[in-house]
Each structure stands twice: as structure tokens, then as C-alpha cells.
Amino acid sequence: MRPAARDEAHMREALQQALAAEVTHDVPVGAVVVDASGTVIGTGRNEREALHDPTAHAEVVALRQAAARLGTWRLDGCALVVTLEPCVMCAGAILASRIERVVFGAWDDKAGAAGSVVDVLRERRLPHRVEVVAGVLAGEAEAQLRAFFAARR
Numbered sequence: 001m002r003p004a005a006r007d008e009a010h011m012r013e014a015l016q017q018a019l020a021a022e023v024t025h026d027v028p029v030g031a032v033v034v035d036a037s038g039t040v041i042g043t044g045r046n047e048r049e050a051l052h053d054p055t056a057h058a059e060v061v062a063l064r065q066a067a068a069r070l071g072t073w074r075l076d077g078c079a080l081v082v083t084l085e086p087c088v089m090c091a092g093a094i095l096a097s098r099i100e101r102v103v104f105g106a107w108d109d110k111a112g113a114a115g116s117v118v119d120v121l122r123e124r125r126l127p128h129r130v131e132v133v134a135g136v137l138a139g140e141a142e143a144q145l146r147a148f149f150a151a152r153r
């Protein structure tokens with residue numbers, strides 16, 4: 001599979017995760033962690049409301065699952081695919097886990113830490129940097145978020 005087609009396939013899995021978040025009235029954000037062979041080794045959805053946990057963002061949930069599955073906190077060679085640009089906390093967790101590549105869908109103009117407000121993932125003063133691919137299936141991710149907030153208004 002072409003790398004771009006593979007990213008899209010994983011983004012579809014992340015979008016499915018995001019839909020599940022809506023069940024618990026959580027903002028629909030979903031993520032998957034993929035190993036070097038392209039196998040999904042962790043999945044997560046935003047569960048802040050479900051768990052009463054401010055750190056239960058989709059990315060953190062997926063990173064924890066992947067690390068538990070591999071039996072190590074180091075996720076070298078892995079990619080994280082997420083429907084929304086990571087926030088500062090998640091960007092920090094991504095760096096801490098040594099993720100190699102981040103693929104995201106929609107930009108987050110208010111809180112994004114992968115280029116829109118700040119760029120933690122590619123900060124030259126930090127020891128680890130991440131390859132970032134932005135805007136994969138962005139239209140679908142944006143539509144999902146818009147529908148969620150429109151329904152709550």
C-alpha cells in the first residue's frame with residue numbers, strides 16, 4: 001500500500017474511534033498507534049468525560065495501550081495517527097514515548113501544538129523531534145467535530 005493510502009486507512013480507524021467518544025458525550029477525537037509493519041498496536045478515544053480524567057485524551061489512551069502491549073514505554077519506529085492536531089500535553093507524551101511520526105487530520109487553531117499555536121513536536125531546542133503529516137482526511141475530521149458541537153448548541 002502507498003504510504004499516503006496507508007495513512008488514510010489508519011485515519012479511518014481513528015475516525016471510528018472518535019465516533020465512539022460521542023457515546024459518553026466526549027468531544028470526538030480518536031487515535032491509533034501503528035508499528036513499523038503497519039499493524040495497529042494501540043487505539044484510543046477521548047474519554048475525559050467518561051473517566052473524569054483531564055489527561056484521558058485519545059493520544060494518551062492510545063500511547064498507553066501500545067506501550068502496555070509492547071511491554072516498553074519506548075515506541076521507536078511507531079506512528080501515531082489522530083483525528084485532531086495534538087495539544088501541548090499530548091505532544092509532550094508523544095515526545096516522551098519516542099514516537100517517530102505523527103499523522104493528524106484537522107488543525108486545532110485554539111490549542112494545537114503541532115504547528116498552529118505552537119510546534120512542540122518539531123521544537124529544535126528539544127532532544128527528540130517528530131515527522132509530522134497534517135491534514136489527512138481533514139474534511140471528515142472537521143465535519144465530525146462540527147456535527148458534535150452543533151448538536152450541543
Ligand SMILES: [Zn+2]
Pocket residue numbers: 057058059086087088089090091
Ligand atoms: Zn491532547
